[in-house]
Amino acid sequence: MNTPALPRILTIAGTDPTGGAGVQADIKSIQAAGGFSYSVVTSLVAQNTTGVQEIFTPPIDFLRAQLRSITDDVAIDAIKIGMLGTTEIIEVMREFLTTHARDCKVVLDPVMVASSSDRLLTREAEEALRELASLADVITPNLPELAVLAGVDPAENFDAAIAQAQGLAHKLGTTVIVKGGHLSGPRADNAVVTADSVHHVPVTRVETKNTHGTGCSFSSALATRLGAGFDTPAATEWASRWLHEAIAHADALAVGHGRGPVDHDHVGRRMQRAADCNPEHFLLIDAGPTPPLAQPAGPHTQALWDASAPYLTAIMELPFIRTLGDGTLDHADFMFYLEQDAYYLTKYARSLRALGGAWASDADAAIADEQEMQRTWLADLGRETLPSQVTRAYTDFLLASTLGESAAIGQAAVLPCYWLYYEVGARLAERNHDAHPYRDWLATYAGDGFYEAVRGAIERCEATLAANPDALDAAVRACAVASRYELDFFDQADRAWVVRDA
Numbered sequence: 001m002n003t004p005a006l007p008r009i010l011t012i013a014g015t016d017p018t019g020g021a022g023v024q025a026d027i028k029s030i031q032a033a034g035g036f037s038y039s040v041v042t043s044l045v046a047q048n049t050t051g052v053q054e055i056f057t058p059p060i061d062f063l064r065a066q067l068r069s070i071t072d073d074v075a076i077d078a079i080k081i082g083m084l085g086t087t088e089i090i091e092v093m094r095e096f097l098t099t100h101a102r103d104c105k106v107v108l109d110p111v112m113v114a115s116s117s118d119r120l121l122t123r124e125a126e127e128a129l130r131e132l133a134s135l136a137d138v139i140t141p142n143l144p145e146l147a148v149l150a151g152v153d154p155a156e157n158f159d160a161a162i163a164q165a166q167g168l169a170h171k172l173g174t175t176v177i178v179k180g181g182h183l184s185g186p187r188a189d190n191a192v193v194t195a196d197s198v199h200h201v202p203v204t205r206v207e208t209k210n211t212h213g214t215g216c217s218f219s220s221a222l223a224t225r226l227g228a229g230f231d232t233p234a235a236t237e238w239a240s241r242w243l244h245e246a247i248a249h250a251d252a253l254a255v256g257h258g259r260g261p262v263d264h265d266h267v268g269r270r271m272q273r274a275a276d277c278n279p280e281h282f283l284l285i286d287a288g289p290t291p292p293l294a295q296p297a298g299p300h301t302q303a304l305w306d307a308s309a310p311y312l313t314a315i316m317e318l319p320f321i322r323t324l325g326d327g328t329l330d331h332a333d334f335m336f337y338l339e340q341d342a343y344y345l346t347k348y349a350r351s352l353r354a355l356g357g358a359w360a361s362d363a364d365a366a367i368a369d370e371q372e373m374q375r376t377w378l379a380d381l382g383r384e385t386l387p388s389q390v391t392r393a394y395t396d397f398l399l400a401s402t403l404g405e406s407a408a409i410g411q412a413a414v415l416p417c418y419w420l421y422y423e424v425g426a427r428l429a430e431r432n433h434d435a436h437p438y439r440d441w442l443a444t445y446a447g448d449g450f451y452e453a454v455r456g457a458i459e460r461c462e463a464t465l466a467a468n469p470d471a472l473d474a475a476v477r478a479c480a481v482a483s484r485y486e487l488d489f490f491d492q493a494d495r496a497w498v499v500r501d502a
Contacts, residue, residue: 419458
């Protein structure tokens with residue numbers, strides 16, 4: 001039999017007519033995480049962003065019929081279980097798992113406590129759900145639910161929650177995901193907890209009220225990654241990062257008057273835009289200009305800056321740049337960027353040497369300083385750096401411009417790497433401090449030495465274009481193309497994680 005193109009994921013849960021939670025959110029999350037979704041409905045819930053209005057539970061025989069329809073026909077790689085509601089439904093789930101889930105991953109999101117802190121299950125049902133949890137590979141309770149399962153008061157800090165989870169993991173023989181979203185403060189970290197290990201997953205908090213359905217969404221994405229063959233830490237890291245982006249863009253959905261849903265498809269739409277190959281779209285940018293800190297040397301470099309300025313605006317808004325500045329950038333993203341930059345600089349140096357004169361001197365001086373900083377970070381890499389599609393396209397463009405075009409066009413093509421890097425570094429410099437994890441990078445591109453190199457590059461471009469005014473239009477276009485590549489270069493690490501190790 002052929003290997004399936006996608007992991008096949010079954011969600012068993014209630015409904016949400018407004019699409020933010022329940023099986024509707026599960027299906028969106030499964031698809032976003034790269035799976036094909038099946039669904040079995042336990043309860044029909046009349047709810048919206050303001051709350052639950054009514055619940056109808058179909059006859060138990062109909063639940064069994066739905067499950068039979070699944071098992072009689074299709075294969076399952078992972079199961080996500082959400083709202084169950086009654087002892088009778090939980091017992092059917094226990095029978096189903098013991099009979100049909102031996103060869104697939106099971107994630108249980110134990111829906112037990114409402115956002116109002118009201119208990120949703122009877123004591124008998126809570127005990128039945130606790131027993132069901134022992135059949136799951138992973139459980140994803142929120143902190144109040146973790147406390148109920150562990151038989152203790154809710155944890156007031158992350159360390160206490162991990163301690164509760166370790167005790168529960170030991171008792172149930174399963175893995176517990178601790179989710180820090182219910183705590184306060186700038187962090188909303190998660191952790192993969194077993195009886196004898198803790199894997200920490202750092203997550204920054206997003207300030208928004210629109211978090212409806214995050215528990216459903218996270219557990220479904222997690223189940224999908226597990227069904228695809230990823231281990232629990234890797235699956236949790238992916239699901240955490242995907243959900244963080246979905247929450248970060250929740251407000252823009254403008255759905256409902258209460259606690260709105262998250263944007264399940266934001267990552268997908270972002271990746272779709274990045275894959276756009278229509279040539280007429282390449283230089284289109286929806287951003288206003290940003291005034292430069294390093295000033296043009298005359299009207300010709302003013303024209304070059306006008307071509308670059310919208311791209312600086314877009315670069316400063318990138319998640320990569322924002323998190324680089326505040327120090328929360330994922331280390332793997334930074335290392336991906338540095339690897340690509342190390343490859344890029346070898347080709348960039350060749351481009352500068354092709355221009356000769358002071359440009360060649362910069363290749364031997366300023367770039368050497370950058371490469372030394374990179375070698376410190378990449379010393380233990382132990383593998384050859386291969387260029388990404390973005391890096392290869394950018395460096396091929398630079399080499400073609402400096403080796404095959406006039407000096408005016410070649411200089412305009414290499415200028416954004418000077419100018420935009422300085423503008424970014426100078427704007428981030430005020431966030432640098434001794435304990436900043438990326439302080440060396442921030443110091444390199446905001447330093448006086450780099451500024452002098454930028455100043456010299458701008459002045460040389462101005463002089464060359466003043467002597468060759470007919471080349472200005474082509475030079476402006478070359479500068480715009482290079483600026484677009486700079487935007488893509490900074491953004492590519494935030495694309496790479498989506499499919500890394502996929």
